[in-house]
Amino acid sequence: MKIQAAPFSKPVLFFIIPSLKGGGAERVIISLANYFNKNNFQSVLISLNNDLPAYEIEDGVKVFYLTDRQKSRLAYRMYHIAETFYKLIKLLRTLKPVCVLSFITSANIWAGITCWLTRVPYIVSERTSPDRSVISFNYLHKQLALSLYKRAASVVVSAKGVEDCLLKDKDFKALNNIERITNAVTIFQSPSDEKVHNRRFILGVGRLAYVKGFDILIEAYAKSGLTDVDLIIIGDGEERANLVCQIFNLGLRERVLLPGSRNNLQDYYSQAEMFVLPSRNEGYPNALVEAMSFGCPSIAVDCNFGPSEIIVNGENGMLVKRASISGLADAMHRLAGDETLKTNLGNQARIISQTNHPDKILGEWETLMKKHAAATETAAQLTNSQPAL
Structure with missing residues (x-):
């Protein structure tokens, strides 16, 4: 994976997910990357694993695959951890996104650690039951996730039940940055008249x-x-x-x-x-x-x-x-x-x-992302305007 500084004329947004190979979360994050890339941002999709995308990624969206996890032995796992950390840090420092959005817990952890180190605002999103993810972690892993989620600009959930599940936990009930955005209806091509099956x-x-x-x-x-x-x-x-x-x-x-x-x-x-x-x-x-x-x-x-x-x-x-x-x-x-x-x-x-029309749901994402991206750009402008000491 070659990482070079790109002369982007638009503010950069990162979208990070464990894999692009298929599923509801993958469909949503790809649709978000496509949407923002057409609306005055440069979208960068980052897959932690090297898997072919299951859904169409539009021209203009940059895609990076960080590592190819084919072997599970400890030495390989340690290598993949180091590789992922190095490449994410380099991407953040080189492409300088104004905001990062991550989906699914493992990607949320990686985004939180690397964005905290590089001082980039980030939004994490839990896409399924927290009882099966952050709440089930061992003590140290859970405290790490909690710390990173507290530092996030927002923790986005897709359903009230997911929010309630997070807040019922004695540790995560302290979160005060939760936003709820449901999933949009997928826009398909018109159905064909050709039968897909010869029986009901x-x-x-x-x-x-x-x-x-x-x-x-x-x-x-x-x-x-x-x-x-x-x-x-x-x-x-x-x-x-x-x-x-x-x-x-x-x-x-x-x-x-x-x-x-x-x-x-x-x-x-x-x-x-x-x-x-x-x-x-x-x-x-x-x-x-x-x-x-x-x-x-x-x-x-x-x-x-x-x-x-x-x-x-x-x-x-x-x-x-x-x-x-x-x-x-x-x-x-x-x-x-x-x-x-x-x-x-x-x-x-x-x-x-x-x-659940896409215009409505994507508009909610746009409002949230622009809010934190605008805060970043304002801070950068203020920093650049300060007289040298």
């Missing part, structure tokens, strides 16, 4: 990871008795082999499909009988918001966090008690057989296209 289908979308709960969805589908409706789960991830085994053991090979990632999600959302979010934990689920924006009747497990802030049960979707496979199966069976309910839920779900 239920849709799940997300990374094939344990936390996403697709094993719960498959089991609930098996119990639902819906033999005339298939289940399609779009996404890739480390749980694929386990899910394939589960599908085989349940005798569902012909009716449960795992086609991998798809770049025409709009066609699936617009053609599905319903969308189901079975997650064990969330931050603010992008896939649920996307499905609802297409008027797809949606069912979500009432997990921490997000679904209960998006769905009003029985009005614009259905919420199911967490850990209730039978409840999820019953909800799917009920919705599949009630056309009136599907129509009513779908019509109300579409309203999220207005409440």
Whole structure:
């Protein structure tokens, strides 16, 4: 990675994340980098790991990959830590951003340490349940995170539940710099008229990871008795082999499909009988918001966090008690057989296209970023105007 001072004519913003290879946080931070780069800033995307981006990064956005973590032995880990630290410090000192935004806890820690050392204002963002991240850390690691979060210009959360979870902790309850900005609706191309599947289908979308709960969805589908409706789960991830085994053991090979990632999600959302979010934990689920924006009747497990802030049960979707496979199966069976309910839920779900419109959400990010970037530029101007002693 070559780091050279660039003659940028616009103020520089850094966007730091552990990886760009896929997921809701990655989609959001890339959309932010694209947005600011078109609005009087130079965006610099920094991925801590060397992974190909899953979403389109527009021309003009600079991208840096810091390290390639392929080996886990202690010597390699120490090398990657030193490499990440050196490259981040060099980027900050060379490109001189007016503000840094980081997503996900590990990137937040790196941004906090290096920005504190280089005196660059930074904003961190928790994208999922703090119980699974900063609150679960050992004492020293937790105190480091707390110190860095207190020094941040803002700690941004995507859902009230995430904020409440942070503030219930005896250490993090001292934070007074929390801002809440939900996720925007993704703007897709218009759906195609070409069918993506030759039968009616239920849709799940997300990374094939344990936390996403697709094993719960498959089991609930098996119990639902819906033999005339298939289940399609779009996404890739480390749980694929386990899910394939589960599908085989349940005798569902012909009716449960795992086609991998798809770049025409709009066609699936617009053609599905319903969308189901079975997650064990969330931050603010992008896939649920996307499905609802297409008027797809949606069912979500009432997990921490997000679904209960998006769905009003029985009005614009259905919420199911967490850990209730039978409840999820019953909800799917009920919705599949009630056309009136599907129509009513779908019509109300579409309203999220207005409440979470990108213009509104990106505008909130712009206000926050400009506030701290302006403070930086003002301080620099005052420093430069001081007479030499």
